[in-house]
Amino acid sequence: MSAPIRVRFAPSPTGYLHIGGARTALFNWLYARHHGGTFMLRIEDTDRERSTPESVRAILDGLRWLGLDWDEGPEIGGAHGPYFQTERIALYRETVEGLRAKGRAYRCTCTREEIDARRKLIGPAYRYEGTCKDDRDPGDKPFVYRFRLPESGRVEFADRVVGKIGKMVSDLYDEVLCRADYVPLYNFGCVVDDHHMGITLVGRGQEHINSTFPQLLLYEALGWQPPEFAHFPLILGPDREKLSKRLHPEADVMLHKKNGMLPEALLNYVVRLGWSHGNDEVISRAQMIEWFDFDRVGSTSGVWDPTKLAWLNQKWIEAGDDKRLAELSLTFFQDRNVPVSANDPKVVRAMALLKGRAKSLSELADQGLFFFTRGLPSMDAAAEAKFLTSAAKPLLADARKLIADHGLADPHALEEKFRALATERGLGLGKVAQPVRVAVTGTTASPPLFDTMALIGQDEVLARLDAVLARIA
């Protein structure tokens, strides 16, 4: 237990970073950060058909957006590289030949077609039967390297989150280690690299529990000390199926960025899916690092709940720094054809008024458009019909006069003037404020009216009121 902790996240670059992967990365990252260990990134790009450099970039971008920085890996290197499996072929070759010399690996010339035919015949219970286990010279036939299982026995390990798990060797089969060109398959590459990279604990999703058994047998055959394992509960979609790219669009981490989620909110939501710390719900990155460990990770799958994510996002937007929020909101305003610039103090001031009432940055932008447009805002038809009536016209005219006379610089003072006006007429403040709000913002819901008008500016507010007055018969 005195060895320094080294963990890794090892995605295959076959698409964007998905939520399940992000949480696996997060749990590993938190474990490393909590214990002062090393978090490394390894790219498992051995599926030559599906791996792409674009996917590598997408995954790195996703991790960076979430703030999950790696101590060793692509782009920064480290003492245990290279960090792309396709650059480590010599190692796999040396290892598989060593295994073959010990009689623990053999060359198999069965073709995919042959195996598929047998599988089709026997059904889902089919296991490769070891046809080629005498390791004959393949001649010029294509072949792969297979692992020779022990005759019998049982594999067991104590998982850090699930507990004791075991399986009979008779339920396993001689699986493919690597192809003839030594490009490894998952279980082989994973074991070889985890060992040579000094990984002390493998943290991954529970879908990998079953691959742990052959991996353990490999460690044994190689004479290597296996790492610890921690298998995290799965994240399920609304349909209770494992969250997947195919079935669930929300599995895409960057989709949430596009939807206006803050990375700290997504991290907060995802860390609570399977891990808890008492009754704490809103948890900062620093607190996660302080509190996280595998003893608090549960073992039951969790269902993705966009509603709770939205709630957390609102909390984190509300807690956000105005300047940073302004920068992050920029793109959302621009998408709505409102050209604003991040260093515009008006944008920063708008954040103070807008945050806390929006569940996402995109909602925030929708709710704040009227701050940055000129002239009559786009009107909510129902609001207009209800509040911008001929009966309200005199009230609006009086309100306009108050604003023209007193200005907007002192919202509290102006509010008192409005209140007096309302009282004079035997009305509540709301009766005056609502028509003005609709006239100025186009809707019935906005930040506090007097602060809102102050930010819009006197000339613009008066212009909007005049335009409305002119529209009312």
Place this chain on the structure above:
RNA sequence: GGCCCCAUCGUCUAGCGGUUAGGACGGCAGCCUCUCACGCUGCAGACAGGAGUUCAAUUCUCCUUGGGGUCACCA
């Protein structure tokens, strides 16, 4: 189907033999209030079922049921 894992409110979870089974999201009702949101208060809402073990089971064991995962020259 074989194997593996799991099982507390609709959802995320606390609970680590004795609790009025707690919190959060969501829902509902109310308060606050210039609107919305926030906030506050309250209400409804769970130990899958059956055997054991024990003075005592949500908690330990087994079975059933249910759910999920996995059975590739993908990871």
